[in-house]
Amino acid sequence: MEVRPIRFECTGCGNCCKGRGEVYFTGANIRGAEKILGIKGEEKKKFRRKLIQTKRNGLYIHMTNGRCMLLDDQDRCTIYESRPLQCSTYPFWPGFFQDEDDFSFLKNECEGIGRRGGEVFSKLAIRRRTLKTDRDFKELQSGKDKFSL
Numbered sequence: 001m002e003v004r005p006i007r008f009e010c011t012g013c014g015n016c017c018k019g020r021g022e023v024y025f026t027g028a029n030i031r032g033a034e035k036i037l038g039i040k041g042e043e044k045k046k047f048r049r050k051l052i053q054t055k056r057n058g059l060y061i062h063m064t065n066g067r068c069m070l071l072d073d074q075d076r077c078t079i080y081e082s083r084p085l086q087c088s089t090y091p092f093w094p095g096f097f098q099d100e101d102d103f104s105f106l107k108n109e110c111e112g113i114g115r116r117g118g119e120v121f122s123k124l125a126i127r128r129r130t131l132k133t134d135r136d137f138k139e140l141q142s143g144k145d146k147f148s149l
């Protein structure tokens with residue numbers, strides 16, 4: 001797809017943390033989350049059992065079923081400073097800009113896309129950001145079959 005410039009400004013709606021999907025944590029993200037939430041000792045095992053359902057390429061995966069368990073009632077991330085790369089780089093994931101269907105999905109999910117007064121991202125800026133996301137995300141993975149967001 002021909003990437004078009006977009007306007008974007010996050011409204012904090014929390015939609016990108018809802019629905020069914022996978023959130024990819026590193027060990028450092030999890031340790032950071034435990035520190036922020038004040039989870040210590042034996043409680044850590046319980047927290048990790050609840051948060052992580054599976055593992056892939058060295059990443060720990062939280063399978064969301066409706067909403068990420070770290071999203072609070074006000075739709076705020078409770079571990080913001082230690083959130084995964086996937087969360088901090090949204091919506092600049094390569095997968096959202098590869099074809100019209102994926103871009104439409106993004107526009108439906110994120111009310112910050114096309115927002116009046118939002119920051120303008122040129123085609124080049126989008127390309128740079130998505131390439132960086134891809135490079136950084138793959139650097140977090142072990143193994144040969146590295147995947148993209």
Ligand code: SF4
Pocket residue numbers: 009010011012013014015016017090091109110111112113
């Ligand atoms: S869906 Fe978009 S506007 Fe809403 S919180 Fe996520 S990035 Fe921000």
Ligand code: SF4
Pocket residue numbers: 016017023068069070071076077078079080083084087
């Ligand atoms: S870790 Fe935080 S930012 Fe990421 S999906 Fe969960 S609530 Fe959202």
